Amino acid sequence: xxQRRKSPIEIETTEPHLCSIDRRLEILGQAPFFxxxxxxxxRYINTLFKEIGVxxxxxxxxSGDPAERLFIVADGRIKLTRHTLSGRDVxxxxxxxxxxxxxxxxLGDQTYPDTAIAQTQSCILQIGADDFHRIxxxxxxxxxxxxxxTSTRLHSAQERIRQLSALSVESRIAHILLxxxxxxxxxxxxxxxIQVPLSREDLAAMAGTTPESASRVMSQxxxxxxxxSGRQWVxxxxxxGLLQITESE
Amino acid sequence: xxQRRKSPIEIETTEPHLCSIDRRLEILGQAPFFxxxxxxxxRYINTLFKEIGVxxxxxxxxSGDPAERLFIVADGRIKLTRHTLSGRDVxxxxxxxxxxxxxxxxLGDQTYPDTAIAQTQSCILQIGADDFHRIxxxxxxxxxxxxxxTSTRLHSAQERIRQLSALSVESRIAHILLxxxxxxxxxxxxxxxIQVPLSREDLAAMAGTTPESASRVMSQxxxxxxxxSGRQWVxxxxxxGLLQITESE
DNA sequence: CGACGAATTGAACCTATTCAAAGGGTGTGG
DNA sequence: CCACACCCTTTGAATAGGTTCAATTCGTCG
Numbered sequence: 001x002x003q004r005r006k007s008p009i010e011i012e013t014t015e016p017h018l019c020s021i022d023r024r025l026e027i028l029g030q031a032p033f034f035x036x037x038x039x040x041x042x043r044y045i046n047t048l049f050k051e052i053g054v055x056x057x058x059x060x061x062x063s064g065d066p067a068e069r070l071f072i073v074a075d076g077r078i079k080l081t082r083h084t085l086s087g088r089d090v091x092x093x094x095x096x097x098x099x100x101x102x103x104x105x106x107l108g109d110q111t112y113p114d115t116a117i118a119q120t121q122s123c124i125l126q127i128g129a130d131d132f133h134r135i136x137x138x139x140x141x142x143x144x145x146x147x148x149x150t151s152t153r154l155h156s157a158q159e160r161i162r163q164l165s166a167l168s169v170e171s172r173i174a175h176i177l178l179x180x181x182x183x184x185x186x187x188x189x190x191x192x193x194i195q196v197p198l199s200r201e202d203l204a205a206m207a208g209t210t211p212e213s214a215s216r217v218m219s220q221x222x223x224x225x226x227x228x229s230g231r232q233w234v235x236x237x238x239x240x241g242l243l244q245i246t247e248s249e
Numbered sequence: 250x251x252q253r254r255k256s257p258i259e260i261e262t263t264e265p266h267l268c269s270i271d272r273r274l275e276i277l278g279q280a281p282f283f284x285x286x287x288x289x290x291x292r293y294i295n296t297l298f299k300e301i302g303v304x305x306x307x308x309x310x311x312s313g314d315p316a317e318r319l320f321i322v323a324d325g326r327i328k329l330t331r332h333t334l335s336g337r338d339v340x341x342x343x344x345x346x347x348x349x350x351x352x353x354x355x356l357g358d359q360t361y362p363d364t365a366i367a368q369t370q371s372c373i374l375q376i377g378a379d380d381f382h383r384i385x386x387x388x389x390x391x392x393x394x395x396x397x398x399t400s401t402r403l404h405s406a407q408e409r410i411r412q413l414s415a416l417s418v419e420s421r422i423a424h425i426l427l428x429x430x431x432x433x434x435x436x437x438x439x440x441x442x443i444q445v446p447l448s449r450e451d452l453a454a455m456a457g458t459t460p461e462s463a464s465r466v467m468s469q470x471x472x473x474x475x476x477x478s479g480r481q482w483v484x485x486x487x488x489x490g491l492l493q494i495t496e497s498e
Numbered sequence: 499c500g501a502c503g504a505a506t507t508g509a510a511c512c513t514a515t516t517c518a519a520a521g522g523g524t525g526t527g528g
Numbered sequence: 529c530c531a532c533a534c535c536c537t538t539t540g541a542a543t544a545g546g547t548t549c550a551a552t553t554c555g556t557c558g
Contacts, residue, residue: 154403166457210547212507
């Protein structure tokens with residue numbers, strides 16, 4: 001029972017063509033927005049979505065392009081990024097099953113605010129902005145849910161602004177590790193494993209620093225026994241320890 | 250016709266008791282959320298709001314307190330801030346007439362995400378979270394508008410994350426000056442005057458830096474003829490020049 | 499096993515912070 | 529109406545935290 005691959009990460013990817021009707025209904029039903037809708041309505045909504053499969057590093061939508069569609073992650077991991085002229089990109093969020101992205105602004109001639117890149121093989125449900133707008137008009141409770149989600153994201157974003165403004169790289173990375181382990185953590189032998197292929201570069205782009213600095217901090221955390229990490233994966237061992245670093249400065 | 254005060258700032262503050270019914274209806278009608286509602290509904294909604302007057306530096310709500318109310322700025326300027334243990338606070342936004350803050354999360358036992366402090370004498374309309382929730386349920390288009398607003402703010406917040414992560418202090422301050430002049434700018438003799446009492450400390454808290462660094466950058470901008478500035482006020486002279494600095498690094 | 503890409507580590511450099519002191523506008527009280 | 533005190537602002541010099549560039553090591557996959 002020897003494991004050939006040292007990387008403990010294992011994302012259960014549904015092959016694009018395996019996003020069956022049943023699976024799609026299940027996913028839509030799990031999405032916070034549609035949770036309470038009767039199956040009849042879910043089935044109708046389902047017909048409005050078209051599914052697409054994407055490979056790792058494939059771009060789903062480009063920041064700046066006309067925002068014609070809205071997407072829901074059916075399976076896999078999608079990175080929301082924003083570019084800079086200096087080439088130093090920023091990783092805003094990593095999305096998973098049931099999460100929404102794309103054109104949330106219901107206005108006319110808007111553009112996508114972020115670039116969305118697949119981090120793993122993923123299945124995505126897409127819908128025209130108009131159709132989605134129609135859903136919102138037809139099912140007011142859905143709008144409330146979307147508002148809730150957006151509001152929560154706004155608060156996380158503002159929290160991140162606070163951290164970028166006031167905390168050290170060390171604290172920010174500690175915080176990010178805790179967030180990711182809460183969102184993607186699975187208990188494994190190596191610790192609370194973050195089920196996302198996560199490079200030092202990704203971490204750096206989330207923390208607003210360089211891969212080298214991220215690496216230094218991670219080495220330090222590893223020496224202190226707070227985490228366990230290898231190439232493209234991270235597991236949290238001592239949550240309390242990281243939490244302490246979080247606001248230490 | 251000699252001006253006693255050197256500061257060119259002049260915020261037209263409505264005295265709290267001057268927020269008459271007519272004025273309140275006008276303000277509510279101007280707020281993006283209620284813009285298209287018929288007067289009858291506006292009058293009803295108006296009865297749900299209670300008005301309060303606040304003095305400069307007075308706190309409207311504390312981050313962390315139970316989020317029972319939602320507020321709309323009727324008149325004046327309200328700062329949205331977030332604290333850090335290190336004492337270095339972050340200034341998230343400056344709100345003006347018609348803007349919303351407080352408990353946007355429609356969930357149960359939530360707390361205010363930000364502390365709201367009056368920057369000038371202000372008049373604020375407040376409403377119970379429950380009542381507001383009822384408005385949203387009764388008038389679905391209002392929910393859509395609130396969603397739009399929230400979504401726009403989310404994108405601004407993410408843009409700020411990008412800047413904090415990738416740009417220099419100089420670029421960030423240039424960007425903030427442009428944003429503020431777009432939002433609060435009035436053409437005056439001194440240039441495009443930002444109609445907000447704005448200290449170096451405020452600027453620093455918006456840019457995620459120290460008052461000293463902000464001061465250095467501002468001096469530099471002034472020498473370069475890009476801005477005009479004094480104690481607690483700033484006017485933009487050369488927008489194009491600032492724009493160039495914005496993404497220069 | 500070999501090769502590629504990721505991660506680590508070191509050293510020089512630089513931006514921004516910190517601490518300290520001096521200068522200047524604003525408003526208050528005599 | 530002037531003078532004083534307060535606070536904001538400016539500027540300087542030393543320091544620290546983070547970046548950059550480069551070289552090396554290590555892990556993973558073909």
